[in-house]
Amino acid sequence: MRRDYEIIRDLIAENSKVLDLGCGNGELLAYLKQEKNIKGKGIEINGKRVSESIARGITVYQGDMEEVLPEYPDKAYDYIIISQTLQEIRNPELVLTHSLRVASFVIVSFPNFGYWKVRFYILCRGRIPPSIGGFNYTWYETPDVHPLSIKDFEEYCKIKGIRIVRAYYLAKDKEVKVSPNFFATLGIYMITHSQ
């Protein structure tokens, strides 16, 4: 299994209620259901992926998370997962704010645009690098409308008074110990508002 999924699995308690924002084909929720017996639900806007989730036995809502999340009651879920989706969201602030309200803990992972190869790409070539998630998107095709770095995210949490419970930094599935904003390709966080 993907290393980031394993980390998320270890962060989640058995039998908990989990909402996955941008659940894609439901792979992560199916994995968590199997490993942690969670009661899961996904929100996904892409119809084909919604059908794939249904085929895995996942409960899923086809629609725009920015539209439905504000309607969910407080603390309706134990965890909300935003797995490599944050950078694709039109209004990440709205989604983060409501996620922290709707769930006790929010697990966020995103590709780190502070990664050294991205920096050198721009520095040396003077061009926008292809997405670091392994997809060769051009600037006009990329779904990453809000690229961010590990430093950006941690500063955001500080400003907003969001508590970072755990943080993991990965580069090619290996944990990064030093200068994560320079060496990591992926950041994974568990954050909360509660004290």
Added chain:
Amino acid sequence: MEEIYYVETQYYTFAHPPNELELESGEKLGPITLAYETYGELNKDKSNAVLILHALSGDAHVAGYHKGDRKPGWWDNMVGPGKAFDTNKYFVICSNVIGGCKGSTGPSSINPATGKPYGLDFPVITIKDMVNAQRHLIDYLGIEKLLCVAGGSMGGMQVLQWTVSYPERVRSAIPIATASRNKAMQIAFNEVGRQAIMSDPNWNRGDYYDKTPPNTGLAIARMVGHITYLSEESMEQKFGRRLRQKEKYGYDFSIDFEVESYLHYQGLSFTQRFDANSYLYITKAIDYFDLANGYGSLFEAFSNSTHIKFLVISFSSDWLYPPSQSKEIVRALEANGIDVTYREIESSYGHDAFLLEAEEQTRIISSFLKYVYEEIK
């Protein structure tokens, strides 16, 4: 080649006086006959029964062939061996509604009190009454709990009513292209249809069964209805401005355009298979439908349905029962903490998509049913 699946309509009669069915209006109806068909085998513990509910002009003949027929049932692309509602696994039941004209008691049935067809003496019925009648059939078939209730359009309304009236009898529900209440525009179209029928001199206040029926009115009602089942895009693709068997405009009021010819054909063929009074009663039942009625809100209506698993399906180009109305249902279910999956299928077919988009519906319905069935085994 696919094996031809033959089926026969069956009939169940109940509510004999003095035990008539009490209707929502306060009136009583009995005896009542329901026409129904079944497919596949009911398993030993009677846990594999799926009830399919039909739309305005549907009937009990959901799939397979009647001997001698060239066309199969109305949802044959979805019901049968290996299909979405797999009759190798599930025992599928489809029942005609009361008020209809396809073998169930309706305005064209003989009124035992007079020995003549009911006509307008038939009491006004509601979606809730239809479901109450079906509940008697399910009792008769010895089924304690339905694995699933499913249906599109008015069938979806009955699905929702089942989950609210008899939640303890339902494990899962698939309301498709439907709404929890008929809104102004939907009532408006139905009223145009009813006025077309009632303005036809042959209608004769519903008393026409030994005379020429109000075919012109019924055909116009169907033409209006049919437009609402399509979409701007699908009509443009199908007809555009193409002319019907002519090169130039006629400069008269004969048929010029293909779309006119199509609607005339749809209207005319409908008069050969449907009763005008049934059209009045069933559209009225749809108009009266408001699931929240008597509960205060839609949220409260579902408060006893929390154990039911839902799959709500809508279609992007359906402007008669648009996705927004399916989302209203989903919100009320979610607010109750009910397990609900929502899928909005991309389609240009408009409301009719629920009858036509078999491939995508098969994919999700067969998966959904499979997991629901596995859970109880």
